[in-house]
Amino acid sequence: RKEVEQDPGPFNVPEGATVAFNCTYSNSASQSFFWYRQDCRKEPKLLMSVYSSGNEDGRFTAQLNRASQYISLLIRDSKLSDSATYLCVVTSGGYQKVTFGIGTKLQVIP
Amino acid sequence: SQTIHQWPATLVQPVGSPLSLECTVEGTSNPNLYWYRQAAGRGLQLLFYSVGIGQISSEVPQNLSASRPQDRQFILSSKKLLLSDSGFYLCAFPLRSTDTQYFGPGTRLTVL
Numbered sequence: 001r002k003e004v005e006q007d008p009g010p011f012n013v014p015e016g017a018t019v020a021f022n023c024t025y026s027n028s029a030s031q032s033f034f035w036y037r038q039d040c041r042k043e044p045k046l047l048m049s050v051y052s053s054g055n056e057d058g059r060f061t062a063q064l065n066r067a068s069q070y071i072s073l074l075i076r077d078s079k080l081s082d083s084a085t086y087l088c089v090v091t092s093g094g095y096q097k098v099t100f101g102i103g104t105k106l107q108v109i110p
Numbered sequence: 111s112q113t114i115h116q117w118p119a120t121l122v123q124p125v126g127s128p129l130s131l132e133c134t135v136e137g138t139s140n141p142n143l144y145w146y147r148q149a150a151g152r153g154l155q156l157l158f159y160s161v162g163i164g165q166i167s168s169e170v171p172q173n174l175s176a177s178r179p180q181d182r183q184f185i186l187s188s189k190k191l192l193l194s195d196s197g198f199y200l201c202a203f204p205l206r207s208t209d210t211q212y213f214g215p216g217t218r219l220t221v222l
Contacts, residue, residue: 004153034210043200043213044154087154089210098211100154 001026004090006101014109017078021104023088024070033064033071036087038103044087047073078108112137114214116201122220129174129188131217133201136182141203143184144211145176149197160184196221 006023013019025033033050048055050062050071061074071090075082088101113136123129135141145157156169158176166176173192177185184201198218202211 032208032210034208041198041218043216045213046205046208046210049208049210091210098156102151102153 003027003099004088004101006088006104008102008104010105010107012107012109013078015078015080017108018074018076019078019106020075021073021086021088021106022070023072023101023104024068025088025090025099026069027090027092028069030069030090030092032091033062034089034091035060035062035071035073036089036100038085038087040084044100047086075106078106080108080110082106083108112203112212114201114203114212116199116214116217118217119215120218120220122222123191124222125193126190129186129191129195129219131186131199131219133184133186133214134182135184135201135203138182138203140181143178144202145184145186146200146202146213147197148200149194154200158186191221193221195219 004025035047036044037047038044048057048062050064052064055062059076063072085103085105087103091098115134117132142161144159146154147157148154158166158168160166160178163178174188198216200216201214205212
């Protein structure tokens with residue numbers, strides 16, 4: 001089993017739609033969780049951290065479920081500019097153990 | 111502010127040729143530094159990390175090597191490139207106040 005698993009997609013959604021991505025992780029000792037955004041041929045950039053209490057930033061909401069070992073990202077009112085690949089990131093043991101998912105590709109269609 | 115520079119931005123090299131990719135950081139001292147590779151259709155793979163000058167840890171055995179000759183400089187090298195070395199190479203250091211990574215702009219390497 002992969003340490004961090006994501007559906008690679010692509011998810012094709014119309015503008016204005018709500019879309020959700022899930023990511024599962026295998027290490028129950030994982031400590032911190034993040035979502036990154038990666039545009040085509042660019043470096044990944046931190047989108048938001050994920051907390052057990054949930055984290056909301058505008059149209060984006062991230063949730064962590066430790067019992068089921070998954071994290072989620074919800075995007076409301078999708079914009080064309082949201083088209084990108086979203087990477088799930090899990091850390092355990094500090095900087096030396098940062099594991100990235102393969103990413104989920106989102107394409108928002110006009 | 112903290113920034114990472116990488117060069118070259120893109121590179122096309124023949125199989126068997128040598129490689130040298132450079133990463134330099136600004137706005138921080140004695141950072142942990144990391145080299146990742148992202149191959150087509152695959153996730154980010156940690157190749158090397160360094161906690162200081164001359165200190166390199168390898169995560170994956172391969173024909174690549176890394177060096178840290180200066181505090182803010184991290185170099186990725188190969189004596190003979192393979193086709194499988196093609197990919198997007200990213201240098202990173204820890205984001206302040208978090209335990210995740212901040213990435214440089216990357217070098218896109220194509221081995222023909």
